[in-house]
Structure formats: structure tokens, C-alpha cells
Amino acid sequence: MRDAPDRPRASALIARLASFVLSLLLTFIGLTAVTFVIGRFMAVDPVLAKVGDRASQATYDAVRIEMGLDRPVYEQYLHYLQKVFTGDFGTSVITSHPIIQDLLHFFPATFELATIATVLGLLIGVPAGVAAAAFKGRWPDHVVGVVGLFGYSMPVFWLGLVGLFVFYGQLGWVGGPGRLDIVYDDVVTTRTGVLLIDSAIEGQWEIFRNAFSHLILPAVLLGYFSLAYIARMTRSFMIEQLSQEYVTAARIKGLSFWGAVWRHAFPNIMVPLITVIGLSYASLLEGAVLTETVFAWPGLGLYITRSLFNADMNAVLGGTLVVGAVFIGVNQLCDFLYKVFDPRLRTA
Amino acid sequence: MLHKLKYALVAGVMLGVMPNVHAATPADTLVIAKNIDDIITLDPAEAYELSGVEIVANLYDRIMRFEPSDISKIAPGVAESYTVSKDGKTLTFKIRKGLKFASGNPVTADDAAFSLQRVVKLNKNPAFLITQLGWTKDNVDKMVLAPDAQTLAITITEDFSPSLVLSLMSSVVGSVVEKKIAMEHNVADDLGNAWLKSNSAGSGSYSLKSWKANESVVMEGNANARGGAPKLARVVVRHVPEPAAQRLLIEKGDADIARDLTTDQITAIAANKSVVVTTIPQATLHYIGLNLNTPQFKNPKVVQALHYLVDYDGMANTFLKGGFKVHQSFWPSGFWASLDTNMYKFNPTKAKALLAEAGFPNGFDITMDARNSAPHTNIAQAIQSSMAQGGVKINIVAAEEKTVLTKYRARQHQMLLIDWGPDYMDPHTNADSFARNTDNSDKPKSKPLAWRNSWDIPEITKMTDAAVRERDEGKRKKMYLDLQAKVMADGPFIIMFQETKRVSERSNVKHFVMGPSSDVVYYNLTTK
Structure with a gap:
């Protein structure tokens, strides 16, 4: 029964x-x-x-x-x-390797960069966007606006070089171009291809630290661009919600302003916000050619672009499939998260 | 568990953003920052890209070699001596005794013969270098023989000068591959090609540890190499596509050598005492191809006029300073039989007069294809500006290298700005392309530069064929000098510059050997 x-x-x-x-x-x-x-x-x-x-x-x-x-x-x-x-994606002309092997090599480098960048964009962009909406027309809003505008308008190539010059060349705070210092090349066994994970699994903390020092600058740079987008969209969604009557009602009932913002308005912007973050993440997972060029980062963007310029179609097709899979995967993840955050969708 | 993860994450972030003290490169490792995205294989029977050939030159010893100190002299390599038969068609090489591959096995004439046969049988990019000797898949086993372990005998069907054959044995296809290892990796009759793309089986100064496309090439010293183990045990050639990033790496000491710094960057680091810049003339020529099928170029006076509308010295002394020198003949300066006199100077008045005589008193509009990267774009713009002074209005079509080449090979261009490097160190390599066109139809067997520019030249082709057969060195030299003068005067090529490479090295780096081509870049003597 x-x-x-x-x-x-x-x-x-x-x-x-x-x-x-x-x-x-x-x-x-x-x-x-x-x-x-x-x-x-x-x-x-x-x-x-x-x-x-x-x-x-x-x-x-x-x-x-x-x-x-x-x-x-x-x-x-x-x-x-x-x-x-039959599982045969062909061989790349430019690397001489089977396409699958190439994708397993290049995608983790991009995945690592895109994930850290999106986490940074998310952690800073969302609160910044909420603050900008809450203080609409006042200085925090202007600050977020200017920072966002800067992020939109600066060429990534230029900003990357300036970042390298200052933080690597002058201050020596971060690692230079490439994913690791030469001395650490080939020390860690490749398991996932994500150096932070592989080095952590082996307990190679020196290499973890080195990989992180190489990763942080390009990730912050990409994170900045994603932050600018996320903050702007969050602000726009939030302004719309804050003008709704249910927010006013909550305030009349005695709820504090920030209480109304975070407990009532914010959950209502989650669904569109997830879409924005998902799209931003997916676009980073396609690979960022210019960033990869400046930072000598062996990622998917550089691989697909180089293949395209050489009419290496097996590689381009393989890369396209990965990008397609990424978008579908991120869409599925977003669908799942919509249901987590919006109870109305759970029964649908 | 969650707490542990949280702490690990926080610790990671803190460690990462803490000031990171950079050590110099490891004492036993030479680190070279270079754009190596042209490497598609490291098999000597297949590699023909500049970076690939350079790596191969350090992984494999060759039958003959060129000494970097004197590029006009050929030197023994795996072979210690050679003799030429009376008819000049059989060359017998004596292979040195006691040579060993990196694997420890002896280097024999059988390996050398296998290597040459392998190039012909695989028929990859550089195969044309030796198939021109008359070798085919069917006859090469009889033409290239190893009667005993120390004797390599090669016979050619063509009537070529022995000096040309020796030059070919010193090119990438003369690399000696260990037969045993190659055949252990023989898959579907590929003679080990798939495996050798990213592994090595040679007796050069280094053996290949890894090639990671878009990332790096790592080589380890070969203790069995002729002349002993290299001074530095490891070489890492790191792919750094952006020159500005290369500059940062060398200034910080994270690279020992940077290969692709631009003129601006070289000027900027002049004050840095820890970096030394060395200038080495290269064999690469930069020229404009004029497709004679273009209606305006049918009149030779127009071709002449365009030669006078290029400001050679103006470019060489400004934005190309230190990187290019003016050179107008098809065989580069510094090599045997090169013609070093230049015929043309920028002269818009003379050009205008010639254009008027040709029926174009007001000039004409024309397109010029060029690669979309520096310095090609800068040169194209300068040419556009100087040609405009004669009324010739150029529309620049900039594209990726392969797109430009595709158009050039289909001879669909009008004007095309491009570069050319010799395949081996004998003037025939360039004469064969600039001054030889055996079939000007649309479906020829080969597409030399003369064909690509629709230059139908039966007489000059005969001169080129005669020069390659001439066995008297003096006469042969004179023939190439005449050919160069003829192409300079009448050819559809505005040859402008010979390239010069500038290598930036940390001041402690000594004896990095860089010759005029990728075949002559040796890492083994370098110390630091």
C-alpha cells in the first residue's frame, strides 16, 4: 500500500x-x-x-x-x-593531445579562477548592492556606483597589467604570471586539476599558499568585474522591493529598517539575483581570454581562442561542448536554488 | 568538520595575501619566459614552428650542425666527417664513435638512416626539405643506407650542390632519433610519431620532461650528451604570451631570460643594471608581396614606384629601432652569398613620376593584408602613410596570421605584408621561393612566393636551377648575387627589413647561445 x-x-x-x-x-x-x-x-x-x-x-x-x-x-x-x-572527440592540432585530455587540463584552471572570482563578487557585490539601494541617492550609493562604473569601464587587460606591476612587481605581495612558481612545477600529483584542492589533499601547504598567491590577483580582478555587475543588479532589484507596500507594512509594525531589508525584501530578490550570479559565473567559466593572456593562465578561454585562430575545429567543438555543459549545469543549479529560496516554486 | 573547513579557508586566505617573498630562480635551472604558443609538436620529423625547432635543437643532435659563432661554416655533429663521390650524388658520413643517446644506448649510423627515412615516410611539415633530393617513400630505404654502425651513405637523384645537402643535414630533419625507442612506440605505422610529439629520444644536451601546451616546456640535462652534461641541469621555457608580463618576470628575477620584450620595454629597462640586453641579427625578412594579377601592377613602372614609396630608414630609425635593419635582397646579411647593397630609398617625387608614366598621375586605391599584431600593424600604418604621399591609398586588412596566410596561398591578395625565414642555411632555400616558379597555373604542385605573387619567370627559374647545381663555390656565389640583384630590381617583392632579436638576460646569466635562426639556439653552455 x-x-x-x-x-x-x-x-x-x-x-x-x-x-x-x-x-x-x-x-x-x-x-x-x-x-x-x-x-x-x-x-x-x-x-x-x-x-x-x-x-x-x-x-x-x-x-x-x-x-x-x-x-x-x-x-x-x-x-x-x-x-x-563513441567517446572520441578527436585530437587537437595545436597541442597534439586528445581533446578530452586537453579539456581536463585547461578547464580546472578556469574553474578555479572563476569560482574564487564569483565567490569574491558575491560576498562583496551583494552587500554593496543592498547598501546602495538602502542608501539610495546618498554617499554609499554613490561610492558603489563609482566603483561599479570603474569596474565596467576599465579594460581588463590594462587593469591586469597595472595590478601585476603594483602587487607583484613593486610590493611583492602576490605571485607573478602562471599558476605556480617554477620550483613547484610538477610536484603535486594532478587529481582534480584544481591546484588548491590537489595541494590540500597532499597536505602540501607551501604549494597551496604559492598557488593561492598566483591565483588571488587574477581572481580579484575577475571578481571585481563580476562584483560590479552583481552590485548593480542587486541595487536595482532591492530598490524595487523597498518601494513595495509590504516593506512599509513591516516598518509600521515596528520592524527595524535593516530588519525589513534583510528579512523581508532580501528573500524576495533571491530568485532574480541567483539568475544574475549564475549567468556571471557561467560567463567566467567560459574562460577569460584577456585575463588568461596577461596572467599566463592556461585556461579554457585561451585554449578555445587559439584553437579558433588555427581553425582547430576538434578543439573548438570540444570547448563549445564544455561551455554548453557549463551553461546547462549552472541553469540546473539555479533552478534548484530557486526552489530552495522560493517556497512557491517547491510545489510546482 | 565545518569548523575545520572554515578555519582552513580563513588560514588559506591569510597565507595567500601575506607578503610573498620571491626567491630567484633555482640555481640549477634556466628559466626562459617566451611566447611558445606556436609549438604543436616536438617530433623532429614534424616540428617546423620556430619555438618547436628551437626546443628540438636542444633535444637532438644532428648529423651536421652550424656553429653559432660562425654561421657561414658548417660543423660536424653526430657525423665527424664526410666524403662526396665524384658525381656529387653520394655523400658518405662517418659517425662518431662512443656517442650515446639519453637512454644510454649507442648512437649508430642505423639510427641516423632511420631518422632520415622516417622523415620521408611520415611526410609531415618539414619533409619537403629532403624530399627535394629525390627521396620518396618508395625509394628512401635504398637511397639512405647504413652499411655498418659507423657509416651513413646517402644518395640523391637530383643534381644538387653537396653544400646544399650538408645544409639540409644540419636542419631539423637531420636530427638523429633513437630507432629502438621510436619503434617501441610505433602505433599504426606512425614510427613513434604520436609518442614523440611530447617525448624525446635523442642524444642532445637535454631530454624532454614535459611539454604542457600554453604552459611550459621542461627539459632535463642529458649526462650522455656529446660534449658532456649541460652546465645547468634543468631548463624551463615558460609560456608568457604578454611581453609586459615577461618584463616583470625578468625584473623580479623570476625568469633568467625574456625573449619577447618590445622596443619600448627594452628602452625602459636600460636603466636596470640587473638585466642585460643582447642583440642578435636574425635571418627573417619582412617584405610586401605585390600580386601581379592586380590590374594596377601589370605595369612594371607601378611596381618600381611602390618601391620608392616605402620609408625604409624612417621606420628602421624610429619605431623599429634596434629590432630591424634595412635589407632589400632575398638572402639575409651575414650569410654566405648575401647581397648587402640596397637599391631603393624613400623618394615620393620619383615615385610620382613613375606612376604618371604608368598612367596613374593621381595614384590609385589598393588593399594590403597584414597580421594584426605588433610590429606588423605599425609597419602597415607607416607604409599606408608613406604610400599616400605618392597618391597610393592603402586600405589595410588586418587579420590573424593563419587568415593572412590562407589568403596568400590562394593568391587572393593585392598587397600583403608578411615575413619569411629561411628553412636552412643555404641561399637556395630563399631562391627556391623568391626566384623560382615552375608552374604559374592556378593548380601548381608547389606554391612558392613567386607563384603567390603571380610572377611568371621561366628565365629566372632556370637561373635558380643552375645555381643549385653549380659545384664551384665561387661561381655559385656569383650566381646567387646576380639572382638577388635581379629579384630586387624586377621582382614583385618590396623586401624592407632583416629582423634583429633582442634577448634580455639577468646579469648573472652567461653564455646563452643564440644564433640567427631557431636551429642555432643552444641552452647547454649557459651558466648563472
């Missing part, structure tokens, strides 16, 4: 799971199809990246056939899909 009510729930769960997997599959097929077609019509010859400019025509022709470029685009794409379904 007990099982009876669970059956529809279980089948609903399976149906939802199936629909999720189907949407995931369709998204990936759509993403790869568009990327594949764009790649084939780019102004860069993919054979050039592989054989170089000096190779003889015979070598060039042989490689062109080897890469399957003599076949119709749809056939090339179907062949690619077929291989992907």
Missing part, C-alpha cells in the same frame, strides 16, 4: 530526467552543428595549422584527405558526431 503513491512520483521523475537528457542532447547537437558549419566556412584553412606554410602540395593534399575535408560538410559532421558518441 505504501508504494502506491510513489509510483506516479517515480515515473514523473523518470519522465523529467528523460526530458532533461533529451534537451541536453538536442542542445549539444545544435551547438556542435552550428559551430561545425561556422568552422568550415571560416577564412582560415584548417590544413595550414597542421602542415604549416612550407609543406609541399602533396603533403598538403594528403593531410586534407586525412582530415576528411574533401568530403561534403554534412558528411564530415555526421562522421564527427559518430565519433563523439
